[in-house]
Amino acid sequence: MTEPPRPLKRTEIRAMNETLILQAAEKVFAEAGFGGATMQLIADMAGLPKANLHYYFATKEDLYRRVVQNIFEIWLHAADSMDNAPGPAEGIGAYIDAKMEISRRHPDGSKVWASEVMHGAPVIQDYLETTLRDWTKGRAALIQRWIDEGKMAPVNPDHLLYMLWATTQHYADFGHQIQTLNGGKPLSDRQWKAAKDSVKTMILRGIGVA
Known part of the structure; x- marks a missing residue:
């Protein structure tokens, strides 16, 4: 005889509701922007009463x-593979793989970030001036070390990072354009693998890594 499922704990219910709300909010903010999004729209998308949103998040901001x-924390962790890598082939290659996979699995989050920054980062400027700036300095120093050790061509580390972000996030931010050019269909698993391999090959060759 099958035992009845145990009742969910309050912490489990809270975690489930937060996940529903965040997934819905990511989609609504990506489609409508911060100004066009409303707590009611997000509640409807999540399938929850509006009062529930205000219980977990006091304001839209x-x-x-x-x-x-x-999405920012997901991006930051994507670079963990660079930190202990023996060189740019392994480190930057793994970083490209991770960033491409994030664009595939979290396209709406990437669009929210892109829209925010293109509008002058009115809400998250503090992230750019603190966490992102520190993260960028650390990874630029790592790339410079690889250059000094003769493991890659002498390129500007900052501009290499900008190019990595632009290329990998293009697959999320301009996903509709890519899908249109792909006959109106999302990229298949095989096409995503080909895209990752192509981006890695072009970038690694461009910085003098076999």
Whole structure:
């Protein structure tokens, strides 16, 4: 005889509701922007009463910052593979793989970030001036070390990072354009692998890594 499922704990219910809200908010903010999004739209998308949103997030700005923080933290962790890599082939190659996979799995989060920055980062400027700036300095120093060790061509580390971001995030921010050019169909698993391999090959060859 099958035992009845145990009742969910309050912490489990909270975690499930937060996940529903954040997923819905990511999509609404990506489509409508911060100004066009409303807590009611997000509640409808999540399938929850509006009062539930205000229970977890007091204001729309609180919810927006959490969405932005989530994608930002995912991006930051994508570079963990660079830190202990023996060289740029392994480190930058793994970083490209991770960033491409994030664009595939979190396209709406990437669009929210891109829209925010293109509008002058009115809500998350503090992230850019602190966490992102420190992260960029650290990774630029790592790339410079590889250059000094003769493991890659002497390129500007900052501009290499900008190019990596622009190329990998293009697959999220301009996903509709790519899908249109792909006959109106999303990229298949095989096409995503080909895209990753192509981007890695072109960038690594461009910085003098076999």
